Amino acid sequence: MPVKYFGIYLAYAPGVDLRHEGLGRYLAAFLKGASEREDVRFVLVCPSWSREGLADLFESEGVDSASFDVVAPDKEPMLLRLYQAYKARKERKAEIGVMRRISLFGISVKNKLLGRVVRRLVEATSYIDVLFVFIEGLLLSILLVLISPLLIVGLVFYLCFLIKSKFQRFLKPVKRKVARFRRLLKSPKDDALVLRLYNGIARVEAERMLKLVNGLSHVKAWYSPTAFWPAFNKIKAPRVMCVPDVVLSDFPVAFSNIGGNRFAQVYYDVKSAIETGSHYITYSEAIKWTTLVDQFGVRASNVSVIHHAPNDLKPWVAVSGYPDNEVTSINYCESLFRSALKRSSNPDYTYGFENVKVSFIFYASQFRPNKNVISLLRAYESLLRKRLIKQKLILTGRPETSPEVKLFVKKHQLENDVLFLHGLSIQQLAACYKLADLVVNPSLSEGGCPFTFTEALSVSTPVVMARIPVSEEILTDPDLQKVTFFDPYSWEDIADKVEWALDHRQDVLSIQSVAYQSLARRTWTNVVDEHIDVLLEISDKDKFEEDA
């Protein structure tokens, strides 16, 4: 059977760990689905610095690397290699300063000698023994005299080290430059010079990738899974770009204070990529119309909507071969949960927390302005303190990334009931979903129906979610909507729905399970098939236009 080749264009920046990015998991799911097609093969083109990260991603997600090709420029840019080497060195244990080492060595030697003398004297049983101790001491003294110049030099250095502070004043300008250099190395993204250098590197790398792409004449059409890379539009072949969402447009005020003008450049890149694109894929009708058509003036007929397939977490926690697989699975999940607790931002509290059967409400997400975490926290605080529920609230975001969240939790003294478990493995995540009493998703804006619904139902946990257009598009049954949705703009409504769902857990689960069974019929192979249909269509259309 002839095989058609399609390309996937990736141009993530150095240091992006796709294992922790939604898009990374999406790509992995996509390739897994694609591996089941025998008539299609994907070629991934990526920057030189992404090869290793992609390999890590695919390994962690169980993607068969033989089912696709990866093409990347040969060597990483020199500047990047130097920086990565520096980082690696820093990550090794911090070394002790030279003078300190000499000092410690001296003390160690002195102690050892003293110890030996004491031991010899104590062990001495005759005058001969005592004499030998003195002879040893004499020999040692002669040795010291012989190496005394070195000792004197060493002493001078040591004195200089002690009075170093006297010279601080003269070293200030130098120290400032060194400090800036250190800052630059620690957080290069925030330095304007580095940004310029990076942009240059990215541009050169994009050109190298474009050369590779142009050499892959057997690839019929190209796909970019995001709109971050305007360079994608320079590919002279049929191409389609996925625009999951442009969340900065929906939350302009909140994002205006994140990342400053560096972040703004990301937006301008996205805007440029969309405006110079030709064909698009989105995950929902809502994003198609409100973002692409209304905001960016894209023609609606150039946009294909391809809904997600469900994310099934069951394989990560379902065991088999036991007398009671379900009980064993739960026990397994509890052990995973115990290890997940170690990733808590409040280790003082969770360190000794033994009750792995604790009841909790769960929300898995990073903390970004569109995730509406504050409304959830308000609702939870009310549930805990006024309606006296017992469940904890477990979140997977890092509070350091959201000062508002951190402040809210501190102000309302919720540190011991709102737990942040971040950097979870896929297994730990699945375990949390399975063990939760209820999963909640208050997010105001997503590219498609949040995966939360299928992730939770795949391990038989009910879920309540924000009523947003992308979710209403998929969860259409009125009864289902009634038990599932709350008004995300009203924390009181969130609290009402959570409380009701906790009291009617089984009812909610029954209704939602029916919907889940229907949704689960859609697989990632279907998603890939639909992508391929779009790629085929655009490659045929372009061929037609060329022939015409």
Add this chain to the structure above:
Amino acid sequence: MACEMLNRSLRVMWLLNHTSARKFELQMLKSIGVTGVFTPKNYPQLPSFRSASVTYSEDDALDIPEVELQVLNAQDWYGAPTIEAWAIANKYFDVAFFIVNKPDIVRNISNNFKGAILWRAYGQVQGLTHGDILKLTCPDDGVFKLKGLGERFWFAQAYQNLHAKEPEWMAKRSLYLPLGMANSSIVDGWVGSEKKIFFICPDIETNSYYSNVFNQFEKNFKDLPYAVGGAQSISSSSKDVLGVVTDEQHQRNMREMRVMFYHSTELTHVHYHPFEAIRAGMPLVFMAGGMLDSLGGKELPGRCLTIQDARDKLIRILNDDWKLINSIRATQGVLLEPMKAENCKPSWKLGFDRMLTELAISKKEQLLRPVKVKRIAIIVPVGYRGGSLRGTKLLAEALLEGSKQWGEPAEVVLLHLDNDEVYSPEEFSDLHKDVKVRSFKWKVLDQDAARRAMHYSGHEGWEPVSGSYVVPDDGIKQLMDCDAWVVISDRLTAPLLPLRPILLMVYDYLQRYVPLLSSGADLPFINAARSAQKILVTTEFTRLDALQYAGVTESAVSKVPMLAPIFFNNTEKCESEPGFLWTTNLSLHKNHKNALKALKIYYEELDGKLNCHVTGVNTDVLLKSSLDHLKGLASLVKSSEKLNDKLRILGELSEVDYTRALSRSAFLWHAGTIDNGTFSVIEAACLGVPSLSSDYPPMREIDIQFKINLTWMDASSPRNMAQQLKYMEERHSVIRDSLPSTSDFSEQSVSKLASKYWGVVRECL
């Protein structure tokens, strides 16, 4: 033609009045299959419209009922036509050409017209682009509005290169519809007997661009004989400027003047008169580097690389160098080729086909799109309570109800400051159940953050003009889920970031009449009004203040009827106690001194029998306050035994207690000097209690709207006030009978007045 896709005959709105362009373009439109063209019957009376005129000649061909045509003809198509006019436009027309002269038309046409919208672009002078013009005219939302039209918007450029310097989004939407001449044949009646340079330069005294052009011309050619043509709104002092000439004189000039000089080196703009000269057979000497080069003029003998080159040629022509003259005349006709209708038609046909095809696709696609319910935010910017908060709740109800009456049901969210000491949940227990409530804090953004926020939200190219901006932060989406923001009052300490259309509900400009604020302290409030898209006022008095004091344009202000809490007396009719109720507070404009003086006269000289019960916020400290305007009140009261005896201070009463006190009163006394009117007189009338009020315009307006037969007094004259108090004492029971009935009041209910409110808000959506 692609108009078949629209299943009806094609009519076009050509919303311009340029006489020469109209002659060509209407003819062209008809030649490509347009069956009817509408043209505006009025235009701005400005010098920049010197080439404009009105014609009714196309009206018959439109085949539109006369009544509807009259509506269309009455509109200002450069500003804000009515909703009714747009409905008619959408009924009959699929295409509209427009130009940007005021921000109103950009918003209006984007919000209301459902067909293809073409910005007719003839180029700009002084290196400006159309993108620049849009940003200058409509800085907050012009780009946002036109970009949001997507495939329905076209940059209809008259010259092929105009889009090159425009922003990318506009350039992508360029449609080449070349400008030509209705009659491009060379008439050649030229004689050239008058040895002068004919230089066209209008509005020398009133337009800085043309003033510079003229000065430059004078500087370069002052030693040569010349005559300057072109309309002059203000007569020029220069003897060589011809000013207004008759058509006959103009024809004569075109025939007799020796040579025309054309100055422009603009790549994106060319005037009409060089082509007129060529048509007339007059030799044209022109500067290189302008648009004439791209129209075929690069090799022409009349082309000049430098001013010296131009001088040389002009001198030669003036000195009878017929060889040069003839070579110019013989070759310059090539510049008319692109202007010929038959050469322009293919581009017009192609352009219209493309535009109509996309319009048909767009209309089909629009049918598939999900319908979104509009959401309106009502923001209470400071801790208003009492009457202001009551008014806000009524406004919320009016928008909710009004949107339903218009068939466009909307959601309404009321936002109050996040301050538990000012607002408790019970504060909103009487709010309409469908109005949602949220709390918010003011978030301040510096210039950079403001710019980023605006760019992220699609306001491409927006630049801040203030050092900082404020945004209401509800901790959720900063009101980006709402389609318009209505702010109660103008009390904003910094400009509100225009992420959404902003309307202000302004009740008064009290500070204009009473020194409530220090000098300059109200400038942020005035600026807030100037930045808003719409200001809603409830009295003619305040409307005039908005125009006169805040300095906004008439079209920005909309007067809406007052919304008052109408409730009916469910309590049993009580016998009046021997007293009247004076509602007041400690504000400067409440006229306390005159009121107490009046009371003294009433009791001591006029034998006043009724007690005076004082109520209102902080009135318990009325006689103890250290405020400047309240000093001396206590001694005034003490100086009169009768006054001291009859004056009873009740302080601030709960609503229930207030209602009881009011219903037992002989009448209500409103003694304040100036404000936007008080609803206390309406509340009194609802309870069957008449009122004696200071006579000032807003109270007169309340009286007219609610028909409550107020009795009047002169608030500046304590004696008149006292006399009227005595009058009320004697006549209150008679006046009571003339108060409106329940059914009269029902005409003033929120549901009856709601549609007017929604009618204003919807214009901004």
